[in-house]
Amino acid sequence: MKKLCLVIVAFVFLLGNYSFANTSETTDALVTGKWVNKSDGYKVRAGSDETVERYKGIKFEKNQTFVLDSVKMKFSGEWKVIDNILYLEFNDHNIDPKIASFSDEGLIIGNDLYKSYSGAVAGLLNFYEFTGVPNATPGHLLMVLVGVFFIFLAIRYNYEPLLLIPIGFGIIIGNIPFYQAEGFNLKLGIYEEGSVMSYLYFGVRQGIYPPLIFLGIGAMTDFSSLISNPKLMILGAAAQIGIFLTFLGALYLGFSPAEAGAIGIIGGADGPTAIFLSSKLAPHLIGPIAIAAYSYMALVPIIQPPFMKLIVTKKERLIRMKPPRAVSKLEKIMFPVVGLLLTAYISPSALPLLGMLFFGNLLKESTVTKRLADTASNALIDIVTILLGITVGASTQADIFLTPQSLKIFGLGALSFIIATCGGLFFAKLMNVFLKGDNKINPLIGAAGVSAVPDSARVVQHEGLKADPTNHLLMHAMAPNVSGVIGSAVGAGILLSFLM
């Protein structure tokens, strides 16, 4: 009996020793390096359904404490190993204690497998997660290609380079992938609060840049062709049919009335007006609307000519218009004042745009504020164009921009430009029915009613010269062109007052 007791005591002693040695090995393994897990289910941002894989790591210290890094949030607590089972108790008592077990592959906490890496490898994994490579999606790459295509169009074909270069480069900037997670803000992206890009984008979101651009346009524009032949202003109104038919199209496709209004304004072929209206009516659609408006403005030389050839007969294209009369200085000074009073009283919602447009024009025409006019038409508009272009481009972050809605907006935008062009052309033909002799107008200039200053007027000149190399229509086309700017601003004001 005595012997049996000794054997049992010896067995228990040996077992205890083995258990102690085993626990000691486990503890050594635990405190060496860092335990890293990569699992799915992390939301990219609040309210998003998109989830991504993220690393989280636990560092166990010898003093029985641990630190858990989960999506850049740190949790700390205490650990202990009893019978080869790891117990984790968090300092934050809102988090339930966790039990972990060891396996051949690593440490299993809940459903997550943590593997042990040395500190350097864990650091490299962390660095890799912050690079663009693991965060890139096909959408990002597609948008980068779009940006490169814009830059190509601007440099190779000279299509609106002042807009397409900043927008194209902005698209590339906005689609450099980076670490994003809900509740974590690196202050990098345009949609991350506090980032430099988001501060610059503030001017777009709040509709600050468009009036400043209009100030510059006003200070650059010579309204004399319009004042000398005021009836051409009606063409600018006729082309605005593009806005309202697109509005109907957007409603038909299931957009809400406010969204439909913001999409419809693409038909005004006026980037600043489109941004201004969408910032008020549908701020979440600013990106696609602005990109659609500016892209189609740049593509005016491609969109308009086929419809001009289709609608205007060869005989009509040869019509020579009376040269515009010289406009007196008094008329030029009166135009911005009277123009503002008449249009803003009808559509006060467009006051920020119309007010700045006519103010800029008065700076120019008064001839006594040359310095201000110079600043507005050079330095100021250049600065705002740079900021507007780069931020609008950067707002096309693939995960937010590439949606079915964006595709619909692009389709509607193309349609709106076509409708607006055709509206102007048909109305010019209609006007010719009532005009006699040398008062007849060349219907090609109707296409310039779509705004898109001065590209559509240039297209008219180009098409006119194709029909008759001595028939210069540029000055005549500038009249409906600038009246299109006024018309689209008034249209924006009307939509704003109807839909806001």
Add this chain to the structure above:
Amino acid sequence: MISVIAKTGTDFSMVAGFGVTTAIVGWLIVFAALVLLVIVFTQIPKLIYYNTRKKLKVKNKSAVVTDDELHITGDVNAAIAMALYMFFDEMHDEESNVITIKRVRKTYSPWSSKIYGLRVWPRK
């Protein structure tokens, strides 16, 4: 972001009723605003030239002053300006008509070279 968009589907009564009304009224208002500008700016020159017209009538009672006589086109203005420019350009002092050409040679130095400057803009 998509969830923000009110997915109401196609509501034909909305398109036919509210949509069409807004579109027609909106377009008519744009038209009205610009037609108003057309009317005003067709009449403004008549008001501005009222005095000139009156003076011309006083001088020659039988004359009918047309708009074309009052409004000068750009090409006529250009011709007048050219004539004036040529007239005033010829009004200058007599010159000796002796032209001297001086040879200027500068020693090349890469330190002052414009080829290697930092402010050279790329050319097309």
